[in-house]
Amino acid sequence: MIRTRNTRRPIRRRPPPQRRRRTSYSTPKKRPNPRKSGFRFKWRWLILIIGLIILSYHVISLDIKVRKLFEGKRWSLPARVYARPLEIYTGMSLTTQALNEELKALGYRKGSTNSAGKYNPIGNNIVKIRTRAFKFWEATDPSRLVKIRFSSNKVQSITELEPTRQVALLRLPPKLIGKIYPNHKEDRIVVRLEDIPQSLINALIAMEDRHFYNHMGISIRGIARAILTNIKGGQIQGGSTITQQLVKNLYLSSARTFKRKFNEAIMALLLEWHYSKNQILEAYFNEVFLGQDGSRAIHGVGMAARFYFNRPLEELKLHQVALLVSLIRGASMYNPRRHPKRALARRNLVLDTMSKLGKISPMEARRAKKTRFDIEKSTAESQFPYPAFMGLVRSQLRTDYRTEDLRTTSDTKKKALDLSEGLRIITTLDPFLQKKGEQAMRSSLTKLSKKRRKARKIEGAMVVTRCDNGEVVAFINGRKAKYDGFNRPLKARRQIGSLVKVAVYLAALERSSYSLTSRISDHPYRWVDRYTGTVWKPQNYDHRSHGSVYLYKALANSYNLATVRLGKKLGLKTFHETLKRLGLTRELKNIYPSMLLGSLSLTPLEVAQLYQTIASGGFHVPVHAIRDVLTHEGKPVQRYALSMEKRFDPTSVFLLNFAMQQAVRNGTGRKISKTLPKHMVFAGKTGTSNDLRDSWFAGIGSEFSTVTWVGRDDNKPMGLSGGSGAMVVWRNFIRSINPQALPPRVPAGIKWRTINGLKIPYKSN
Template identity: 35%
Template sequence: MSRNSFFRHVGWLAVKLGLVAAALLFFYWIYLDTTLTQRFSQSRYQAPALVYGYALPLHPGQKLPPEQLRRRLQLLGYRAVADVRDSGQFQQTGDAFVLYRRPFDFADGPQMARKVALHFNDETLTKIISLPDGRELDSMRLEPPLIGRFSTHSREDRLLVGFELVPNLFVDTLLLVEDRNFYHHNGVAPLAIARALVANIRAGHTVQGGSTLTQQLVKNLYLTREQTLLRKAHEAMMALVIDARFSKNDILEAYLNEVYFGQDRGNAIHGLGLASVFYFGKQVQELNAADIALLVGLVKGPSYYDPRRHPERAKQRRDMILQLMFEHDLLSKPDYLAALRSDLEVKASGHLVSSSQPDYLDRVQQELAHIPLPADWQKQGLRIFTGLDPLQQAAAEQALQDTVRRLKKPDLQGAVVVADYHDGSVRALVGGTQNNAAGFNRALLALRPIGSLIKPVIYSLALQQPDRYQLATPLLDNPVILDVQGDKAWQPNNYDGEFLGQLPLYQAFVTSRNIPAVNVGLDIGPERIVEQLRALGVETPLHAYPSISLGASALSPYAVARLYAGLANPQGFRPLHTIEAITQHDGMSVYHHQPQPLQQVLSPESQYLTEYTMQGVVREGTGKRLGEAFPNAHLAGKSGTTNDLRDSWFVAIDAEQVMTVWMGYDDNRSTGLTGSSGALKVLRQMLKQQPPQPLQLRRPETIIDANFRSDSGVRVPDSCSDADPEVLRFPAIDKPVIEGMTCAGTVEEKSWWQRVFGN
């Protein structure tokens, strides 16, 4: 074959191979265009469910100690300053505050940053003044704290933010440092690749990258990090497809939500939205020039420039970027110098959630299982708003741990549940002494006999029969023996082993005598007690045995809190809940808690008399030590102790909350503690940290103060109050005294003259 024919042959072969390559490239482009466009449109990344706590409302007349407000602001990451200029700052002067509330996307919609002055008088918030206009506000609220998250399958954490929320200064700085020609290339920058190639050849190793932001996005979303020519070619093709199909702002928004910013334990922090919270505790809109420079610097190497582990290195990188910002007219000279002089003001904690709440989140997950969520919720992410009060939670955790330590019983366990009985929102939930460790959640799962905690249920049923039971009604306190079919006789006893013969219902209730409660329970009927427990939300198995009158039924602390919330609320029973609302990361509503209609379980009179007597428990009965610690709070409460001192219970009620504490051993051995010597101590310390709201009972119009004989329980005239020490005065349903009733409790016999002519 001649030389010319050989070259012609090789040339035709090259043309054919080129055509084949072009055809393959064309079909590959079509394939990428079809699949990549769909994937990029519908499932770019996964976003977690971020869980938030209680958004504290503020309004004039609210009981709120200034020190408690300060603690809440510090917990939210607000900084105390001498002159409040930016959001996330506050100034305290005596009992007055100037506060710059951050912008936040609440469950019911976004709210802008707001600067206000707060005035207090005697631990009461008296005024909220909008600044600088000086208008008085009816209310406002603090943003809720982030308390946890439910991660995605990818273990990537992010808070999706729209491009419109990102400060222009951040976008301009990012493009200045990472991709200056972003708005002018087609997804790939050949000149940048060429420059990087030359630099790398000269250095003998990789010192410079030529990837555009679009290529970086493609690599992070769809490719591995291997450094091969084939992968780089694949990356370039994909970048060209995405650039051709999507707007520059869409690509930039995707990049801002995908870029990697560091690690929090086993979860990767992706996206500007969560990085702002992770490093500064701020929303994206609040970032200042120094913050922006630091975050842009982290893009190059989050681990290498970690400001917590390598502060000097991170500051050098930040200052270099600040200089670039100044040189390219993104910052004025005064702003540049101010940012340059500022310290690295990052959060001390290297965790997104500094104090995890696994016990509370257990209940959140239980409720989530019954809420219909979008099947693909991980594409848009969720924000779950709950009722957890972080100060209440911290107080409950600390009180339980400290009490166990002081009692010198290292294996002793406990649980605490705090709930707002008006709206049913759970404010705190502690499932054990190891509060930050996931494990057996005793608040939800430990089923323990409730002992004397059953007595308010029994007496409230009795007081619904005013013709038979009043607070002064004498109850027998004598030995009782009951034959139980198929079992040995049941012989209940009082805690002190003694019998008082007879005492008024009020006194039997306040001192928690067992035998009177058994007698009343038998009179009402165990079946009726079971019905009442069901009406108060008890779902666990119950048996209508006589022993139910002494709390032989086993309930969890959460179930007890639910039961007592029904007893405490004059309006009726309402189930407890943790989740208030759920939205997607973009604010689209997914779920909003709709309170169930209140169920009137008790008559208003019975509810009032029961709670009045529970105040007596704290004032003069088994809860007296709690009353002595908080004499002006007028708390209601009830202690509970089970056989052989295995379980120690106490429930306290203030104007807003029902607080339930249980203590015991997991193996059910004796604690040596009564409700008053164990659980009450936890409550007392908890309330020292979170003072109770004074409980003022609303007396029904049908209730008056009336006189009764202590020996017979008979209603006697009001004029007897100072005449006979045996006369007791109690609230009672307003009914006329029997005509002719004497102070001795007998009806005066009328003469024939009085019967004919009257008195």
């Protein structure tokens, strides 16, 4: 009882909350409370509205992304680097063979000149060319049909046909010599839809999206089929339209997630809403991934045509078009170079499908199926032959710009250069001279290395510049010029030996108290470091002193004692200043007397800059490798205009040049120069470092200034002096190019006197 009572009591006193609630709500059940039903209704709609807002926001943000990327930069294009364009003019020294080589290197084909990019040699003295058009920054050179007539290895006349007229000058388009890739190594040639063969469009639509022209970006049928197959456990299917594939390639990852698929569908609808089918198709053809070449990714049909067949897209035949389309499903799986059988089967499937859909006749399909691949064995534009020069181009860009992938500096004062926008960089490289330089280096080093045991491992470097404008026309790195290894002309810092002496003699000749015939002392010399007590006693190469000598003879014979004494007399500061005025930019912490004999280490490029100032008659001209940087459309970004600064009086440099001519003909270079034609006038200087570790020669003609280095990479002695090593390479190069080598123009204020049968110049005032 008690228990019953006890249990009842609390129930009565404190009824359960549910019951109470039920009681209180029991009334509205009979008479519906508008407040309660409104509360439920609001939540449902609020969630829906919030959901809609989030979805709209998502769609809008996707829309912005789609439009921004599609209308702005869509394709990452590497910067394309070109050699100098060949200018052909009447009276120019040029052989038919050299012209044919140039045309071949440009990818011109021999044969009837009915289309651009073809040439036809007629006999030994006539070459007919139909040039390709090229957009330079200051003018667009159109395609022309020309006939060039040669006589005694010179251009006799240039006749333009259609309409017939004589022209004085013809500029050929420049050769592509390299590419600089932005971070993602994507390579492509952008093509417009009108340049894409109809057969390629037909093949793509037949294989990838038969209803492309009818859907709105997504194919419901395709999605349903994909879902059904996936549920049945069959092969996973994408069900993607061309638009969806483009969206995936342009904006999304390849992850197979629901979110990605959802975004892809929305973006495909948006893309179709904003842009025409043709715009989408064009973008697809430029974006699609079609192959891999090492770290380089081949994107777009334009580049793929070049990569697989080495020809422009518009020249492709049906079987080649089918092969490109067959690669879309798996560029690696159907790679015709690696898996020819698999690729052939896939290509034939494309042809069969096209035939089944009536895009080609069965006869065309059969004929195309019988044709072999026709692919190039080697991958075109895969490796370029001038890695050292390309290193120089990169180095110059790095000096002048902040660039995306070349960024090594945080210098914000420099202009930014986006290397993903397909810039066109016109350089100064002359492929003909480069080839001759490489040949001379290879053959000379092979011969020299057989002379001495120590010289077996010798390597070399050569920098050739134009005397008057500082353009680097050839940049040679070692015996294997095509090997992209240590860039010696750019980076090998080696002791320059007697090459530095020109600074001492130029400093003297600038002073009115010195002339070429001044007597200077070549007596023994001794220098004591006042802090360490170290004694330095330099010696001449022949270990003899020559007493009192003419200044020009001291330089020509590279006397060490005379040079040190002269340098000390002028002052080390003057010597250092002269080096800086010649173009030395490297900081030297301390200047020692031994530096007067070349105990300072510079790269061949730095030495080339010093000698450039002498070669251009005392005007400092920056040695450079780039002429113009243009946008993808050919508008100028930067011109490296001809620039110079008068640093020395031309008369002083003229006198120095005379002494250097004596060095070549009668001094340290006499043995080698005997094998050069007598009419050629060269000024030069040999250089040898301690223990014959480095062999240098700097040679100046009226056209080119050349700095050559020979030595071992491990910096061990190799037994060759400047005259017996580097000068031999230079001589062989000069003989192969046969340049103009006239005496320098005599500046105002020079007179001549004859001493011991030799006409020697002097300053008249």
